[in-house]
Amino acid sequence: MKALIRTRIAEPHYAGGLVDGARVLQLFGDVATDLCVRVDGDEGLFRAYESVEFLAPVRAGDFIEAEGEVMRWGTTSITIDFVARKVITPADGAVASAADLLAEPVVVCRARGTCVVPKAARRPGAFGRPAPAIITAAIVGAETTRAQTPHLPITAEELGREAERCVAAGAAVIHLHVRDGEGRASQDTARFAAAIAEIRKRCDVIVQSSTGGAVGMSVAERAGPLGVTGPGAPEMATLNVGTINFGDDVFMNRAADTIEMAERIRRHGAVPELEVYDAGHIDIAAALVKKGLLAAPLHVQFVLGIPGALSASERNLAFLIDRLPELGVGGRLTWGVAAVGRHQLPMAALAARWGGNLRVGLEDNIYLEKGVLAEGSAPLVARAKEICAQAGRAVATVAEARTLLSGGGGAP
Ligand code: KMH
Ligand code: ZN
Numbered sequence: 001m002k003a004l005i006r007t008r009i010a011e012p013h014y015a016g017g018l019v020d021g022a023r024v025l026q027l028f029g030d031v032a033t034d035l036c037v038r039v040d041g042d043e044g045l046f047r048a049y050e051s052v053e054f055l056a057p058v059r060a061g062d063f064i065e066a067e068g069e070v071m072r073w074g075t076t077s078i079t080i081d082f083v084a085r086k087v088i089t090p091a092d093g094a095v096a097s098a099a100d101l102l103a104e105p106v107v108v109c110r111a112r113g114t115c116v117v118p119k120a121a122r123r124p125g126a127f128g129r130p131a132p133a134i135i136t137a138a139i140v141g142a143e144t145t146r147a148q149t150p151h152l153p154i155t156a157e158e159l160g161r162e163a164e165r166c167v168a169a170g171a172a173v174i175h176l177h178v179r180d181g182e183g184r185a186s187q188d189t190a191r192f193a194a195a196i197a198e199i200r201k202r203c204d205v206i207v208q209s210s211t212g213g214a215v216g217m218s219v220a221e222r223a224g225p226l227g228v229t230g231p232g233a234p235e236m237a238t239l240n241v242g243t244i245n246f247g248d249d250v251f252m253n254r255a256a257d258t259i260e261m262a263e264r265i266r267r268h269g270a271v272p273e274l275e276v277y278d279a280g281h282i283d284i285a286a287a288l289v290k291k292g293l294l295a296a297p298l299h300v301q302f303v304l305g306i307p308g309a310l311s312a313s314e315r316n317l318a319f320l321i322d323r324l325p326e327l328g329v330g331g332r333l334t335w336g337v338a339a340v341g342r343h344q345l346p347m348a349a350l351a352a353r354w355g356g357n358l359r360v361g362l363e364d365n366i367y368l369e370k371g372v373l374a375e376g377s378a379p380l381v382a383r384a385k386e387i388c389a390q391a392g393r394a395v396a397t398v399a400e401a402r403t404l405l406s407g408g409g410g411a412p
Contacts, residue, residue, distance in 0.1 A: 245308025
């Protein structure tokens with residue numbers, strides 16, 4: 001949630017054409033008002049600045065860009081980080097009208113402040129405050145090995161125990177792969193049934209089975225977990241909508257295969273989660289909705305940072321989120337981010353601030369911090385929960401996640 005104002009500052013206040021700092025704070029006030037209106041349909045009240053730093057002079061004639069981003073969602077407040085940058089400045093020289101477009105904007109001021117919109121002043125129809133965040137734990141994956149981390153769960157019982165720890169730490173969804181007796185990726189129906197039974201006997205959680213499996217598997221093989229029906233059936237299943245390079249391999253998802261998998265998932269009754277690895281996958285997903293092969297509510301997982309697909313950056317995530325309306329289901333969707341390696345926790349933090357959902361776990365990242373192996377996925381879930389607390393996001397219980405994923409009460 002960001003707002004931006006760009007304006008030319010005309011009036012000097014001090015000698016040498018200098019502009020007073022209060023003028024920049026006035027811009028921040030307008031940015032804050034913009035954000036309050038987006039969030040709550042009301043101009044709100046600026047309560048306090050926690051910090052203000054003036055970092056470079058502003059002179060009459062400068063063009064200033066003032067930006068604000070919601071960093072924390074309070075019950076009636078929003079905490080905003082502001083930054084003001086100089087982007088154009090008058091040039092010295094003989095021609096009075098000469099001006100320079102700065103190659104690198106100059107940061108002139110940073111601040112953090114809090115605005116309040118009293119409950120009584122909030123109006124329906126505004127962007128609203130984000131729903132509780134759903135934390136998904138991807139506890140094993142198909143590629144991570146015991147050689148990389150001794151904390152990887154492999155047997156059905158280990159998967160059950162790890163799922164239980166993750167749920168206790170705050171996860172509402174377990175993204176599930178299974179392994180064979182040798183620890184290799186498997187999509188075997190019986191192995192999924194056994195792992196799900198071990199999970200379910202320990203905890204109530206939404207089980208999301210992978211239909212991605214590992215590179216090189218056929219659609220029929222990948223659909224193995226959809227053979228688990230009845231009380232043990234997975235409630236969700238992934239749907240990979242497009243092909244990507246996957247390190248040195250190719251993760252193949254031909255159009256016909258995606259359609260077939262979407263139909264298999266629909267017949268099974270699991271709720272699909274669309275795995276989006278690249279920008280074009282939004283176009284593919286939109287076409288699937290248009291053809292009636294997918295329907296609202298949709299669940300989109302942005303999987304970023306796979307070598308060979310879209311990298312995990314703030315800019316890329318913002319771009320993908322901006323494109324979600326193209327799916328044509330209005331607000332009837334939820335989105336989350338799964339990012340690979342060192343990007344996992346920073347991207348989870350962005351998702352927490354921006355109203356999305358978080359996926360963490362050993363499938364995508366084995367480190368809690370640089371050089372420190374996570375002792376399973378549960379410590380990563382605990383970190384994700386802390387990240388949500390810092391952003392003022394409640395963490396969804398399993399029951400809340402079920403409601404949100406079935407289209408009830410999600411962020412519009
Ligand atoms: N193992 C990757 C090739 C999914 O679970 O749907 C695919 C994957 C996606 O993990
Ligand atoms: Zn997976």
